[in-house]
Amino acid sequence: MAKAELKTKHQTEIEDSSSLKGTLASVFILGLFIIVSWVSVYYLFVDRF
Template identity: 75%
Template sequence: MAKVEMKTKHKTEVEDSSSLKGTLVSVFFVGIFIIVTWVGVYYLYNNRF
């Protein structure tokens, strides 16, 4: 079978990196929530014994 090559011109747009600041803050909040939850469970476990 013959190979068909499609030549299309794609313009790649550079997105503004400032839109990632909200994502970074959200990830930090989720990470802090997970850490606080783990520490709370750890202390609950240690206080039972």
């Protein structure tokens, strides 16, 4: 019976995550802008009545 070859010359590539730098901060800033917009429109609506 043949022996299975266990040693492979296959290197795993490490993904470069530098393209995602600042993504979390950008999402938080965008979310904060949306929340502030909704709250300001709500208070404008409530203030009219």
